[in-house]
Amino acid sequence: MNTPAIIKEPRWIKPALIGAALIFLAVFIFIPLVTIFSQALGSGFRAYSRAFSEPDIFASIRLTLLTALICVPVNTVFGVILAWVITKFNFRGKRILITLIEVPFAISPVIAGLLFIFLFGSFGWFGSWLMAHNIKIVFAAPGIVIATAFVTFPFVARELIPLMEELGKDDEEAALTLGANGLQTFFKITLPNIKWGLLYGVVLTNARAMGEFGAVAVVSGVIRGLTTTMPLYIEILYNEYQFNTAFAVASLLTLLALVTLIVKTVVEHFIAEQRKQKLV
């Protein structure tokens, strides 16, 4: 195909831009990734496995997985409900609601953490009530879960709202006229239409839930072996000059992130396939 001269760029632009992108990726992504694994395994595999004999490591892995295990399903369900409410109904204040969904992204995670200290801390709004009933939220696992849920809240809804807006209401209305009730309509019509977009949102939620640092650092109080998630524990180890162990945990967290990324890539591939099918 002949490109008109006016939009033709000089010959060197394409390789130059690709080269710049590759160098950037190498410096900022590839080299650091390699560093993590080489540092972790640098003193040999035995040292690496010895690092995992520390009991606190398992506590941190357990807490991280527990947090993700609670936050991901909760945010998935609420994300779907929110997207449904926003795209299927008309009501006053809809625009405000859409803006509110963005709040956890807009504010710094540290502020998000502080917010929960103000709410549930011993001098907070609900602090004395919680103390009287002997419920610990701040500086305990519940606080970590709540802060993480807050920070990861927007992913699913933000992924689904544009998708569901594009799909429109016709399919659901068609199902209603054919005699389907609300649940049948959701599970048989809506869910198959949004499943890949939903999964993508879930993967992003999971990645952030496992990796969140700022908000969790504030609410957890960083009590070793009790309220340290993997990212927090890595920082403690690093500050104590236990580089080997720090990198060992870091490599594990990175591995979890990479698995998430691979799942995400596969999901993206399926979304593209589905788009293509729709175009046929």
Add this chain to the structure above:
Amino acid sequence: MSIEITQVGKKFGDFTALENINLTIPDGEITALLGPSGSGKTTLLRIIAGLETPDTGTISLFGEDSTWKQTKDRKVGFVFQHYALFKHMSVFENVAFGLRIRPRRLRPDKAEIRRKVFSLLSLVQLESMANRLPGELSGGQKQRVALARALAIEPKVLLLDEPFGALDAKVRQELRRWLRFLHDEIHITSVFVTHDQEEALEVSDNIVILNKGKIEQIGAPEDVYDHPANPFVYGFLGNVNLFHARLDKGVLNLNHAEGGAEVSFFVRPQDVVISLSNENGKGVEAKITGHRILGSRVRVNLKTIAGEKEIEADIDKKQWALIEKENRETIYILFFGAKIYSKDETWSDYAI
């Protein structure tokens, strides 16, 4: 009577979609809701289906007040402009959907569903497509699947929202003839929404003309075409020449001179006759300002000598050839079947 709509009104914010609609839809016939966009026709159809609730008034389906009945319990078949087929289901599964989701005690068994789906697919001539996905069908085929799917639940009423709107001109022609033919076979009470007057005239038994949320006229196609209730209906049902003139003792005076009553004068382009001579003395002097050949017809632009009124005529190509050959400076025009709408809002026929 199958559907009775009483005093129905609906607003969207400040916009009045429907105002005080009273309408009875006759049994076993096709009724067209015809109107320009924003006239409220689709809103009215969606209110009948229960996809929208009226602010005021009631809807009764087969003698039962259904204003607050849920869509799923109304037993109405609905066909959407953009088909709304379930993309992840095959043609067969789409048509079977309404039967498969029924509660167990009302659900036909598998063999029965299969029999029924195939009989519907044969009705819409798509048996061979049962295993295809909607993405693999053409627009016309998709709309036929949508129709089969709507009929599968044995609805008491079939509602169609601009069913041919998304199709190209030729397929649209075919499909609307086919719909008429299908209806003559199964006689289901049908209501369809359209903005295309030709479609309404061709397919329906009754036409309801809506404008700005109100009903302008109800009647059989030839009724509304020949006896339009008001200038809007006249203008909407086809091209029309409209000008103001004075009527003096039955003689049309195009000059704005005094004498006679001022009237609005309506004539369709195909009712304008161009004549080379003025035999009966009733012709209006005019000159030809332009023409355009539209296949077998010719649209001629004329201007009257007196009063300089622009008039459009739609004439036969052969006749145009004769007129063109003569190449006269002045010709005469006669109006057949013109209508006069006087200031007191009454219609009368203009006789030559």
